Amino acid sequence: MIGFASLFALGVIIVILVVLVMLLYYFPLGLWIRTLAAGVPLSIGALIRMRVIGVPAGLIVSNLVRARKAGLSLTVDQLQSHVLSGGNVENVTLAMIAAQRAQIPLEWQRAAAIDLAGRNVLEALQTSVTPKVIETPTFQGVAQNGIQLNVKARITVRSNLDRYVGGAGEPTIVARVGEGVVSAVGAAIDHKEVLEYPDRISKAVLAKGLDAGTAFEIVSIDIADVDVGKNIGAELQTSQAEADRRIAQAKAAERQYAALAAEQEMKAETQRMRAKVVEAEAQIPIALADAFRAGNLGVMDYYRMNNIKADTEMRGAIGSNVSDAPPTEIPK
Numbered sequence: 001m002i003g004f005a006s007l008f009a010l011g012v013i014i015v016i017l018v019v020l021v022m023l024l025y026y027f028p029l030g031l032w033i034r035t036l037a038a039g040v041p042l043s044i045g046a047l048i049r050m051r052v053i054g055v056p057a058g059l060i061v062s063n064l065v066r067a068r069k070a071g072l073s074l075t076v077d078q079l080q081s082h083v084l085s086g087g088n089v090e091n092v093t094l095a096m097i098a099a100q101r102a103q104i105p106l107e108w109q110r111a112a113a114i115d116l117a118g119r120n121v122l123e124a125l126q127t128s129v130t131p132k133v134i135e136t137p138t139f140q141g142v143a144q145n146g147i148q149l150n151v152k153a154r155i156t157v158r159s160n161l162d163r164y165v166g167g168a169g170e171p172t173i174v175a176r177v178g179e180g181v182v183s184a185v186g187a188a189i190d191h192k193e194v195l196e197y198p199d200r201i202s203k204a205v206l207a208k209g210l211d212a213g214t215a216f217e218i219v220s221i222d223i224a225d226v227d228v229g230k231n232i233g234a235e236l237q238t239s240q241a242e243a244d245r246r247i248a249q250a251k252a253a254e255r256q257y258a259a260l261a262a263e264q265e266m267k268a269e270t271q272r273m274r275a276k277v278v279e280a281e282a283q284i285p286i287a288l289a290d291a292f293r294a295g296n297l298g299v300m301d302y303y304r305m306n307n308i309k310a311d312t313e314m315r316g317a318i319g320s321n322v323s324d325a326p327p328t329e330i331p332k
Contacts, residue, residue, distance in 0.1 A: 034061060046076060055080050063093040070097040078108055087115045095121040102129050106161060117165045124215075128159040131219050134170055139178045140229065141185025148229030149191055151181050151201065157216040167215030177221060180205035191228065198223040 099106035
């Protein structure tokens with residue numbers, strides 16, 4: 001019996017401890033005392049409800065006390081709703097306090113929307129108070145005289161809280177400024193104009209209103225550095241001259257091959273003509289034999305024909321020798 005009574009007492013003690021721990025967890029006595037000491041009283045039921053729905057009561061109480069001491073009239077429901085939506089309630093509360101101190105109108109709904117959009121509302125407010133400088137990469141533009149210029153700029157921007165939700169970010173600002181810089185350099189007749197008056201690029205880019213639809217307002221655009229790059233015009237002319245030379249060479253080679261082909265055709269035609277002449281000469285003895293047999297040609301006629309042929313060849317040889325001999329000097 002003694003053993004059973006001891007086990008029963010031990011079980012009762014364990015149950016009492018478990019119940020006490022659960023009561024202390026769901027009944028945050030320390031937080032309740034803290035709210036009373038801070039002058040921001042909350043009911044025990046409100047604290048218990050936070051624990052039941054899984055809201056960190058300590059985080060809610062800390063930010064509520066911070067906001068009330070700063071003079072902000074935030075409610076427990078606003079803080080709980082933002083926590084349950086997955087937002088950073090501490091950042092939003094600090095941003096609201098900073099906006100009040102800087103006398104910048106910022107409502108809780110707008111601050112919560114900026115935070116839920118995935119952007120740092122505290123950083124956005126700080127950028128709205130203190131403008132931010134964005135260092136751009138090197139933009140390469142070509143003036144009308146063919147000289148390339150490498151331009152680097154500094155963009156000073158201020159956050160626009162009205163357009164921060166849904167507005168484009170820094171990459172869009174940098175891309176638009178780069179397009180404006182390249183366009184302004186391309187509009188210059190001579191690259192020396194850009195080197196002497198770089199502020200013309202800033203004025204031309206600012207006049208385009210590049211911050212439209214973005215989360216920022218461009219305060220200024222300063223040209224940090226301008227360097228002379230390549231002579232694009234000369235390189236293009238050189239490339240064009242090289243291309244023209246290659247085209248001319250190709251056309252000359254085409255004409256050369258066409259002439260060689262024509263020469264080969266003429267040689268082939270000459271050989272065909274010679275073959276026909278040889279063939280015709282081979283038919284002469286046959287024709288002479290036929291003429292002898294038919295009685296159309298006598299022996300004396302054949303000799304006279306040979307004499308005429310020999311006489312013609314002799315006169316041709318004499319004529320060629322005379323034409324090749326040097327001219328004789330006529331005596332004075």
